[in-house]
Amino acid sequence: MDRGEFETKALEHLDAVYRMALQLSRRPEDASDLVQETFLKALRAADRFEPKGGGIRPWLFKILRNVFYSRVVKEQRGPIASENIHFHPSARPGPDEASPAWNLAALNWEQVDDRLKTAIYSLSSEYREVLLLWGVEGMKYREIALILDVPIGTVMSRLFRARASLVQELGPLAAEVGIRLEEGSSNAE
Amino acid sequence: MSPSEIANLLRTAADEEMTSEQSQRLEAHLEAHPADRAIIDFERRLREAVGRVMGADEAPESLRDEVVSLGGARVEPLPFETAAVGPGAARPGVREGRRFLPSGLAAGFLLLIGAAVVISVISPRQLFEWFRPSQINVDVEGVSGFPSEHHRCATDEQYARKKFNIHSAEELESHLRNDFGWEVEVPDLSAFGYNLLDAGDCTMGAGGSGVDSIHLRYSNDQNVVSVWIEHSLPSELTHSAGLKEGVAYRIVPLDRRMGRDEDNAYFAWRIGEYVFRFVPASVDRSREMAVGIGMPDVTPSDFN
Secondary structure, three states: OOHHHHHHHHHOOHHHHHHHHHHHHOOHHHHHHHHHHHHHHHHHOHHHOOOOOOOHHHHHHHHHHHHHHHHHHHHHHOOOOOOOOOOOHHHOOOOOOOOOEEOOOOOOHHHHHHHHHHHHHOOOHHHHHHHHHHHOOOOOHHHHHHHHOOOHHHHHHHHHHHHHHHHHHHHHHHHHOOOOEEOOOOOOO | OOHHHHHHHHHHHHOOOOOHHHHHHHHHHHHHOHHHHHHHHHHHHHHHHHHHHHOOOOOOHHHHHHHHOOOHHHHOOOOOOOOOEOHHHHHHHHHHHHHHHHHHHHHHHHHHHHHHHHHHHOOHHHHHHHHOOOEEEEEEEOOOOHHHHHHHHHHOOOOOOEEEEEOOHHHHHHHHHHHHOOOOOOOOOHHHOOEEEEEEEEEEOOOOOOEEEEEEEEEOOOOEEEEEEEEOOOOHHHHHHOOOOOOEEEEEEEEOOOEEOHHHOEEEEEEOOEEEEEEOOOOOOHHHHHHHOOOOOOOHHHHO
């Protein structure tokens, strides 16, 4: 793949990379900075890119994560406290907790978005990135694991925790629209 | 099944990621609890909603323009290998590159005049030494600070796939061959009085773009030095510093707030598919040790 072709293909993923950068950094200006550095590094390494392992997009995601977490590590060494990128399981429902069961018939999903957005942004970056790859990119666990370079079990664990947390956040909305939340309807067998 | 197993099974079903065994279990469960089909539907709709909410953001046009302009002159190799690389340095450097591009001919002419003057006053041998591309100082922002990463790998289960429980070169070589498919000779520093203390590998989800790296620690009972081996393709140094084979690098981490981090400087070089880092660059005989395990030979003053 020559450089021109690489640039064209890489630019097709600009929005996706920006979205991921935004989820990692939370701030548009930081996201733009991350994206620029990501593309700069990608373009510099274009001649070493091999179109395997899912193509350019996963590769860009990996570079982006490298840039972001390298900065986090740096900032943690500096005098200014950075966002705690680590999730505190005690503060959230764990993967071993059953998902609440819903009577979903009356749920207006259009009303969910604002509450959901708030809930997503309350998660740490590790959970937002897995949600993004799953929800927006539509990736399989295996593909997500390759990008995050973690075992599939870790992807599932993070994903399930994140989803359980979102469900908890949506609980009040369900009550507002008259939906009954049935805790633990899936009884152990 | 426990409630948690049921919940995870239903989520996995919603994601269409079930194994055949899970499918059978799900079928049996839904026969007994048909109402739980609603949970699968809920999880699917939750995924759609997450996609809708998180997928709404688009890159600003100004960013698109910036990225487009990274092409051409912006992605050419850095004009000087000693230039700073990283988020704080890359963009200003690039802008300068574009600004000076139209005056390239004039700059080249001046360079020729300068070279003629230099050649007239120094010997050919000196000239050769000056241009010998065997050592490079690189200030790199965004690369990992080795000690902190090493500590993280050694202590954080999330990052360390295999703890630092390897204590012999033979065991490590076997681990690398069998688990990574790497054919790497474990560096031997015994000639310098340093013996392998321990080694382990680390999945650098943070700080290394998911790089599988191998950390080795050596001790002479007074100091500890470390060697970090990683595959060159995903290595952050490959991207940040453009590591070339046959060149010795002295990497000085560059922090936007704290400036140059000389205390954490280290040597780096590339051999074939692998990148090696030697830490720290400040221990007596560090350079000799690094050269002893494969770093291209350079004179001590080259890095000063």
